[in-house]
Amino acid sequence: MKQxxxxxxxxxxxxxxxxxxxxxxVDSALEESMANLVQGNLDCIYLGKVTKDYxxxxxxxxxxxxxxxxxxxxxxxxxxxNYFDIEYYTDDIKAKLIDLYRExxxxxxxxxxxxxxxxxxxxxVKVDVKPIDIFAQLTDQSDVLLADFYNKYTQDVVDAMSDAxxxxxxxxxxxxxxxxxxxxLPNVGYEESVSLAMQVVLEDDAWVIADxxxxxxxxxxxxxx
Numbered sequence: 465m466k467q468x469x470x471x472x473x474x475x476x477x478x479x480x481x482x483x484x485x486x487x488x489x490v491d492s493a494l495e496e497s498m499a500n501l502v503q504g505n506l507d508c509i510y511l512g513k514v515t516k517d518y519x520x521x522x523x524x525x526x527x528x529x530x531x532x533x534x535x536x537x538x539x540x541x542x543x544x545x546n547y548f549d550i551e552y553y554t555d556d557i558k559a560k561l562i563d564l565y566r567e568x569x570x571x572x573x574x575x576x577x578x579x580x581x582x583x584x585x586x587x588x589v590k591v592d593v594k595p596i597d598i599f600a601q602l603t604d605q606s607d608v609l610l611a612d613f614y615n616k617y618t619q620d621v622v623d624a625m626s627d628a629x630x631x632x633x634x635x636x637x638x639x640x641x642x643x644x645x646x647x648x649l650p651n652v653g654y655e656e657s658v659s660l661a662m663q664v665v666l667e668d669d670a671w672v673i674a675d676x677x678x679x680x681x682x683x684x685x686x687x688x689x
Contacts, residue, residue: 499589509536545561560642568645577591587663599688617633662677
């Protein structure tokens with residue numbers, strides 16, 4: 465569900481490293497470039513922060529990089545809809561979810577460490593991630609945060625709904641979840657820190673961030689129970 469964002473990140477990585485290798489950088493400088501590359505990718509993908517220097521290093525513009533960030537928010541919003549069984553994914557709900565994830569992502573907590581060469585075709589960059597716990601909190605406090613909704617819509621009430629009534633019910637479900645998450649935002653915390661080794665690999669004369677490594681980061685940024 466989140467592969468669009470991973471693909472965008474890998475494209476930025478490849479362009480940067482092609483540029484670097486063309487200049488004949490030595491191993492230590494290349495390893496430093498890998499760490500900077502990973503930092504730039506994660507800053508762009510999760511925080512929406514892009515410097516002009518970074519954009520130029522990946523043969524892009526700040527506007528294009530920020531468009532990638534927005535695309536990632538859309539992917540995450542769709543994931544939310546699937547995760548919480550929102551059946552009528554309207555433009556209105558989509559917009560509200562994108563705004564919600566913009567706020568959630570602002571709490572992204574990752575630390576990029578040093579890079580080291582594993583072999584001739586692989587450089588490893590250490591990244592420590594503290595997964596955002598907002599959905600763990602939502603689960604733990606659902607009896608309180610969602611009580612009014614559950615009391616209003618018992619199973620017999622839902623079973624008796626017309627199609628139009630069910631669509632209105634589905635919209636209210638989505639908005640109830642969004643509002644509950646917004647209530648939790650001021651008290652967002654983190655799950656236990658996770659250490660990951662992001663691999664940057666040599667493919668077809670270009671260094672690229674391995675898709676599996678981007679997937680590992682993506683799976684840890686926000687904890688979904």
